[in-house]
Every structure is written in C-alpha cells, then in structure tokens.
Amino acid sequence: MSKAKIPLAGVIGHPVAHSKSPQLHGHWLKTYGLSGHYVPMDVSPDDLQDVLRALPKAGFVGTNVTVPHKEAALRLADEVSDRARKIGAANTLVFQDDGRIHADNTDGYGFLENLRSGAPDWSPTDGPAVVFGAGGAARAVLQALVEADVPEILLTNRTRERAETLRDEFGPSITVVDWVQAGNVIEDAELVVNTSSLGMQGQPELRVPLDGLQPGAVVTDLVYAPLKTHLLKTAEEAGCTTVDGLGMLLHQAVPGFESWFGVRPEVNVDLRAAVLS
Numbered sequence: 001m002s003k004a005k006i007p008l009a010g011v012i013g014h015p016v017a018h019s020k021s022p023q024l025h026g027h028w029l030k031t032y033g034l035s036g037h038y039v040p041m042d043v044s045p046d047d048l049q050d051v052l053r054a055l056p057k058a059g060f061v062g063t064n065v066t067v068p069h070k071e072a073a074l075r076l077a078d079e080v081s082d083r084a085r086k087i088g089a090a091n092t093l094v095f096q097d098d099g100r101i102h103a104d105n106t107d108g109y110g111f112l113e114n115l116r117s118g119a120p121d122w123s124p125t126d127g128p129a130v131v132f133g134a135g136g137a138a139r140a141v142l143q144a145l146v147e148a149d150v151p152e153i154l155l156t157n158r159t160r161e162r163a164e165t166l167r168d169e170f171g172p173s174i175t176v177v178d179w180v181q182a183g184n185v186i187e188d189a190e191l192v193v194n195t196s197s198l199g200m201q202g203q204p205e206l207r208v209p210l211d212g213l214q215p216g217a218v219v220t221d222l223v224y225a226p227l228k229t230h231l232l233k234t235a236e237e238a239g240c241t242t243v244d245g246l247g248m249l250l251h252q253a254v255p256g257f258e259s260w261f262g263v264r265p266e267v268n269v270d271l272r273a274a275v276l277s
Contacts, residue, residue, distance in 0.1 A: 021064055028257055043069070119241045
C-alpha cells in the first residue's frame with residue numbers, strides 16, 4: 001500500500017452549498033486522473049481561524065475562500081500576495097509544509113483571462129472602460145484594469161461615496177461618475193463591466209439606459225446566474241462583443257488548482273458543461 005498522502009482542498013464559505021467550485025475542481029481531478037479531493041466546508045465566522053489552522057494537519061494543501069470570509073482570511077494569513085493586499089481580500093489559500101498560510105486573490109486574473117478568451121480582439125489600450133459597482137468584485141476588476149494599463153476607467157455606483165473610496169485607493173486613471181449619468185458615459189466606452197449583483201437571479205435588474213452602447217464595444221457581466229443577463233442580451237442586440245461571467249469563475253480557479261495538485265488545468269467547453277450541469 002502506498003503511504004503517500006492524498007492531497008485535500010476545498011472551499012470555505014457560509015453558506016457554501018451553492019458553490020460550483022466542487023464541480024469545477026472535481027472535473028479537473030477526474031480529467032487529469034489525479035489523486036485528490038475537493039470538498040465544500042460551511043464554516044461560521046467565529047470558527048474560521050480555528051478551522052484554517054487545523055486544516056493543514058488534516059492533509060489539506062489549500063482552500064478557496066468565498067463570502068463572508070475573504071477579508072478575514074487575508075487578515076489571518078501569514079503571507080499575502082501583492083494583489084491580494086491591494087484588493088483587500090483573499091480567495092485562494094495555500095498551506096505550506098510548516099502550516100503557514102499563503103493568501104492570494106485570483107479574481108482579477110480570472111477576470112482578465114475570461115475577457116481575453118471571450119473577446120480576443122480587445123486590447124487594454126483601446127479606450128475607456130466603464131465599471132458598474134463598487135463592491136468586492138469591483139476591487140478585483142479595478143486592480144486588473146489598472147495593472148493592464150487601461151488609460152481611463154469610469155466608475156459608477158449607486159452610492160457615490162463607495163466609488164470615491166475606490167478611486168482614492170486605485171489611482172488617477174479612475175474617474176467617478178454619478179449613477180444617474182451611467183447611461184451617458186457608455187457611449188464612448190470600449191469596455192463595459194458590470195461588477196454589481198444587479199441582474200442576478202433574485203436581485204433587481206440593472207436599470208441603466210443602454211441605448212448608448214456602441215457596436216464593437218466589449219460588454220461583460222460578472223453575474224452568471226442567469227448566464228445571459230439583460231445587459232448581455234441588450235449588448236448583443238446592439239452589435240457588441242459579449243462575455244458572460246462564468247468564465248471568470250473558471251479562470252480564477254486555475255492558479256489554485258495548480259498550486260494544490262501540481263497540474264495547470266485547462267479551461268475549455270467540457271469544463272463549462274460540467275459546471276453548468
């Protein structure tokens with residue numbers, strides 16, 4: 001009998017039953033014939049620190065972290081990547097052999113890889129980007145766009161103060177626009193990104209006038225339930241290139257899987273089908 005340990009990984013949230021990550025990583029483990037398991041773990045905020053410190057002793061090599069634990073996981077980590085520190089949250093943890101926790105945030109990476117895959121002709125230097133929303137997802141998107149050298153980012157949010165806070169943190173390439181003007185600023189946008197929950201199943205629609213969308217612009221929505229939101233349907237009808245939000249979930253998982261299981265996995269149509277099944 002082999003005495004080699006079977007690597008364990010998972011996702012920690014509260015709740016976590018809705019997570020598609022087990023299907024995603026399970027598909028890769030099966031596809032590449034790897035010995036390992038990926039499990040969902042519902043952990044209350046009060047127990048997070050104890051659980052994270054215990055997992056390496058139980059054979060875990062790392063975990064994903066989802067709401068409401070992303071900020072707390074960053075604070076509890078022993079080592080933090082630059083991008084996780086800039087975003088202010090962690091979504092991927094790697095446990096070192098000595099039990100130390102390395103925290104990273106791959107959401108911005110996943111966003112850009114999804115954009116490049118779904119809109120290969122888009123270039124960061126094409127022109128302005130408009131970003132709806134100023135929550136945690138917006139932080140990852142802004143970090144990615146700034147690092148990609150997008151020349152101008154127009155940020156709009158229902159609560160202007162939250163957008164101004166992000167502008168102050170992420171730099172002079174960001175201009176805050178009042179929410180009532182959101183429909184006007186998309187006229188010159190080469191990229192439009194919805195990072196808010198508006199349009200998600202069970203949430204209000206994104207009620208922004210979209211008649212200013214220009215043919216050829218790239219429009220992406222981080223919402224993937226439904227897969228084709230009202231924003232993406234309208235953009236498609238206007239002749240825009242559209243990119244759905246599922247790909248960001250798939251691409252952000254690549255670095256973690258590689259760190260935990262030693263294989264860099266591929267994002268392809270089979271993976272999308274497995275996660276949507």
